[in-house]
Amino acid sequence: MDLSPFEADNSVSCRLASLIPDACKTEDCCLGIDEAGRGPVLGPMVYGICFCPLSKKEELKGLKVADSKTLTEAQRENLFQKLEEAKSYVGWAVHILSPNTISTCMLQRTKYNLNALSHDTAIGLVQYALDNGVQLKEVFVDTVGPADKYEAKLSQLFPGIEVTVRPKADSLFPIVSAASICAKVARDRVVKGWNFAEDLGEVDADYGSGYPNDPKTKAWLLKYLDPVFGYPQFVRFSWSTAQTLMDSKAVTVHWDDDEEDGEKAAQRKNNRSMLSYFSAPAGGNDQTQTHQTHRFFTERRLKSLNTL
């Protein structure tokens, strides 16, 4: 697996793929989808697909691919090697969602949640396979969110393909297990050799599993918290673990879409109470009225100062 396209710029998402086996373009195929790195606060989330002709399902089983979680890293690498060796009939593709992509999607003005992001990535990968001539007939997916809804969504998007969404699909269908191995291997390699875009000097690479409950990960997060910038792009800012630490240890940053308490915000913005529009104007000519700045200045947010 050549990671260099992602490592060239790990702030954005990247797709890596094997060559499409010729057999997949002529025979009916099945495709498995799985993800790796959904929970960690560190590193990318990787979506993987694996596909092979329906006729080769048994041979895939022979490779003894199993749920990536039950395997050690070495076993996974080994199995990935075997998949690469079976390239005459097995194809794969992974989509690496950089932590920066996850942060910016989830924290942007119009929130784009992790489920939606997951779904869209999975859909993108299926489309990629279709666009490259893979004769898809069956798709197996490990579920994200409610299985039946997800299944309906995918079936509607890909008419003519039999979509099966199942929890624990990675231990039920070998093709999904194979996909999960691709995804997991990609994630492991990316996390291990993460290129920090930030100038952090010698980075302590001992960040543990990257999961929020790992003490090593927590210690690392504390160590690399910058009061102004927060974290390097390796960290998912949208994770509450990261947010809580930044809220307590870093400088407070205000954004204009921060939610504020209704009345307080109104007061700060000098909003008039709705009621004031219904009351009669305060008696006669108002001499106490303070100087009103001309709209040329107010429209441009310009004001006079009396001190620096």
Add this chain to the structure above:
Amino acid sequence: MAEKKKRTPNVQNDSWVVIAADSVIDTQKHDSDPAFVRLRNPSTDAASLYMLGSGDVQLYEVKAFEEDFHSWFVGQTVQRDGRLLFVTPMDPLYLILPYLIKSGKEGKFQPVDQVMMDEEFPACSRLLSCTRSLASMHHIAEEKEVGSLKFHRYSQEKTMDWLKKKVERTVTALKKRNISVGEGVKSSTYVRVKSESDANEEDYLRYAHGLISEYISEDLSKALLKHLQLPELTSPKETEPPTKKRKLSDNPVEAGEDYTKFNSADFARKPPKKMTAAQKSLAKVDKTGMKPMSSFFSPKVKAEKK
């Protein structure tokens, strides 16, 4: 989830982000550095910040662009306030004018250095060092020369002509810059697809008058409006329909809006209902220190975590 963030007021800075006229930084010719000074704002009568260029030869006004949620990255530091200061040339006559008007009430010709005195803003005398000040004094005052001494007396007539010229020049500038002056336009960031053809000369005059009024007293502003032969605008409050009042007459109310039953003699407010015994006893309960029911439905205010 994230804590509610509490805003702390901007603390005093020792640095600013400034856009200044080239002439401000031209300190070659004079010995003193440009300096910020507090002077009396002719429009508000309160202190405002100005800048005197090196050698006090040029006056600048200081305006700040200020909007919520802005900060600066300056080199390797963060500047908390996102303010952008503008230091732009200004005619010192605007600041001299109020002093001259004040002394003009005595009706005497006076030397200007006696006029430009202000206990609150002692720096005001420095305005006379500006190259434009003495040279353009004749725009707002009558001059008399006795020997080598010059005396001045405020002239309303001259001032009005001078201000009128200012307004006309502002109109030219407004047109050149395509600034929307029409009444309907509320936002300068609003992009018009078709050019503003509905803005007439009066709109421009009125807008320019409003801009110039930022630099003169309210009285002068009103006088200038008259001088420009612009009718005073009725305030929007007056154009609103008056709040409805029920007529207190015995005549039957004209149909149109049927509120007749409220006006009829036999319409009387019902006395408030009597409370039941249970309600009465509840009303007597000591409620000091208790939150009103409504408080449980408004969002909670959390204190900032230290």
